Amino acid sequence: MPSDRLQRFRDRLALPLIAAPMFLVSGVELMVAACRNGVIGSFPTANCRGAEQLDEWLTEIEARLRRHEDQAGRRAAPLCPNLIVHRSNARLEQDLAVLLRHKPEIVITSVGSPAPVLKPLHDAGALVLADVASIRHAERAAEAGADGLILLTAGAGGQTGWLNPFAFVRAVRAFYDGIIVLAGGISDGRALRAAEVLGCDLAYMGTKFIATRESMADERHKQMLVESSADDILLTTAFTGLQTSMLRPSIAAAGLDPDNLPARGAINITADIDVAARDSRPKRWRDIWSGGHSTSGVTDVLAVEDLVAQTIAEYREAGGR
Structure with a gap:
């Protein structure tokens, strides 16, 4: 059964789906297109150069979605900023202040406990979804009062989880009746429907x-x-110090050997390639790219509208509403 906490959004969603927040990928155009087409749009606040640009992004997205709603006669799906709550985020207070002014309906917290930001976000009317990669972290986020848990499982792109999604979802659902979001390996509408059957x-x-x-x-x-x-996805700690799913061809294109990377410890990209290649100055995320196991499901570069329509058809064929 869907969590009651999501009922207020149900008639605005074409699919029970979030366009995942992705560093240097999720921006204004993607957010507007996702929300217009009935998919919750999320983006890392770190994609903005600072709090001022974050304010500009939110102002523009909100204005464009309002115009769409006026023209279409129906509300768009919610916008969902993603806030890094780890103490290393020097912008946390400034970004949080911007979000509180804009009052987003949903906020995702990452890389740490949501506890420090829960009260102000709840007071502003936001649901708070905390991403977690272990049972213990799920328990702690639930105890703190998170409205939902995003379970980072094996197969997610970028910084990823390691638990099997079947085992992780069922273990968390045994003690948690809030919103559960599955992250990792969702490549089409059939997989999305399977996530619902699993308890998400x-x-x-x-x-x-x-x-x-x-x-x-x-x-x-x-x-x-x-x-x-999916065979081209490499799980490595070499670039971030954390388990990260990266595209092997992009690693090779940067002058590195995907099969001979350090076991742990972020690579200094410009120092670890040959001298002739240094002028190109490749950087992780900008030149060495991420991808999840669902890479096997990417067969073309589509407009968001077409991707959503295709996913809706697959979802309904699999028995989704």
Whole structure:
């Protein structure tokens, strides 16, 4: 059964789906397109250069969605900023202040406990979804009062989880009756319907939204996803110090050997490639790209409208409402 906390949004969603927040990928155009088409749009506040640009982004997105609602005669899906709550985020207070002024309906917290930001966000009327990668972290976020848990599972793109999604969802559902969002491996509407049967209220779709016309991703990144499969995804700690799913071809293109990377510890990209390649100064995320196991489901670069329509058809064929 869907969590009661989501009932207020049900008639605004074409699918029980969130366009995952992706660093250097999720921007204004992707958010507007996702929300217009009935998918919750999420983006990392870190994609903005600072609090001033974050305010500009939110103002523009909100205005464009209001115009769409006036023209279409129906409300768009919610917008959902993603806030890094780890103490290393020097912008946390400034970004939080911007969000509180704009009063988003949903906020995702990442890389730490949501506890420090829960009260102000709740007071502003936001549901707070906390992403977690272990049972213990799920328990702690639930105890803190998170409205929902985003379960980062094996197969998610970028910084990922390691638990099997079947085991993780069922273990968390045994003690938690709030919103559960599955993150990792959702490549089509059939997989989305399976997530619901498993006990989830929503799911992330990330990799397929990278390969959309509206995403901010480099066009080479989009094409690489089309040409790659799940076999081309490498799980490594070499670039961030955390388990991260990266595209092997992008690692090789940067002058590195995907099969001979350090076991742990962020690579100094410009120091670890040969001298002749240093002028190009490749950087992780900008030149070394992420992708999830659902890369096998990326067959073309689509407009968001077409991706959502295709996913709706698949979802309904699988028995979704």
